[in-house]
Amino acid sequence: MSRDRLPEDFAKPVFQLEKNTPTIVQTKLGWHLVEITARKPAEPRTFQQAEPEIHSALEAIKRRQAVNDLRTQLRKSMSEKIRVF
Numbered sequence: 065m066s067r068d069r070l071p072e073d074f075a076k077p078v079f080q081l082e083k084n085t086p087t088i089v090q091t092k093l094g095w096h097l098v099e100i101t102a103r104k105p106a107e108p109r110t111f112q113q114a115e116p117e118i119h120s121a122l123e124a125i126k127r128r129q130a131v132n133d134l135r136t137q138l139r140k141s142m143s144e145k146i147r148v149f
Contacts, residue, residue: 066106 067075073091078098081087086099 067079070078071091071093074089074096077087077089078100081098081100083100083103086097089096089098
């Protein structure tokens, strides 16, 4: 796991830990029990390794935009029946 893929309030203390030392870390999401068992140098991912994550991210963007478009369309076409508070 690379540091840039983790929330900062989790990554900062975790990447300072020594190996094989269980530690409790508090973040905005709660408490986490963490133990570093091994470290290996970072290496770039190939496209094949990143492809599933890329597809998921693009699908999420499209889905979010489709929901926003539907909301806009419904608010315009049903403005008398839909009240947004």
